[in-house]
Amino acid sequence: MTMPTAPALGWTTVATADGPFTVLYDDADTVHAAGWTESAEYLAGLIAPALRGGQLSRRPAGPVADAVTAYYDGDFAAPSGVAVRQIAGPFIAAAWSALRLVPAGYPVTYGQLAERAGRPAAVRGAAQCCVRNAAALFVPCHRVTRASGGLGGFRYGLDLKRNLLAREEPPPDLED
Structure with a gap:
């Protein structure tokens, strides 16, 4: 049995307020x-081996x-309209799908992400979902925080x- 060949991947880099952002x-x-x-x-190295293509x-x-540009212009939902291809086991895949539904401005905890992915006790699995996510912004792992209110981790740094x-925080309610 032969494995299907991975598609050739292109890449582009977009200048953003947070520095260069590259997409494969x-x-x-x-x-x-x-x-x-x-x-x-670097990004190619994050892709599951079965999905890695030839030359970039x-x-x-x-x-x-x-x-990406629309996101930085304030349309925080724009990346969720782009298809993403990553592979993992059933829970990680379910957690990635659940994460794509987390709206900007309303971060969830690792426990809440585990619940949304169908396994409320799999808090560590939810953290692994973020660690293994190769498609930052398109699968918005930055929207997951610790139950204590701490930021948790992030591949690109806690300042980012x-x-x-x-940036995603909803405007304050003007009605008082």
């Missing part, structure tokens, strides 16, 4: 990896880059996580 995606504009780096090779090629900006959460 296939010909169908499905994101395989993304993050705050200029290194496509720089591509002009398109719909995937447009979603804090900035993203502050």
Whole structure:
């Protein structure tokens, strides 16, 4: 039995208020990896081996880059409209799906993410979902915090996580 070949991946880097943001995606504009780096090779290393393609090629900006730009222009839901391809076991995959439904401005705890993924006791599994997420922003793991109110971890640093959460914070209620 032969394994299907992984698609060739293109990449583009978008300048953002938080620094360069690079996205690896296939010909169908499905994101395989993304993050705050200029290194496509670094991101390729985060992709599950079965999904890694051959040589990476720089591509002009398109719909995937447009979603990143829209996010930074205040449309925080724009990345959720882009398809993402990652593989993992059933719980991690369910947690990634649940995470894509967490609205900007309303972070959840690892326990709440575990519950939304169908296994309330799998708090450590919810944390692993974030650790194994190669598609930052498109699978918004920055929206998961500790039950104590602490930020938890983030591959790109806690200062960036804090900035993203502050950017997404809903405006204060003006009715008093």
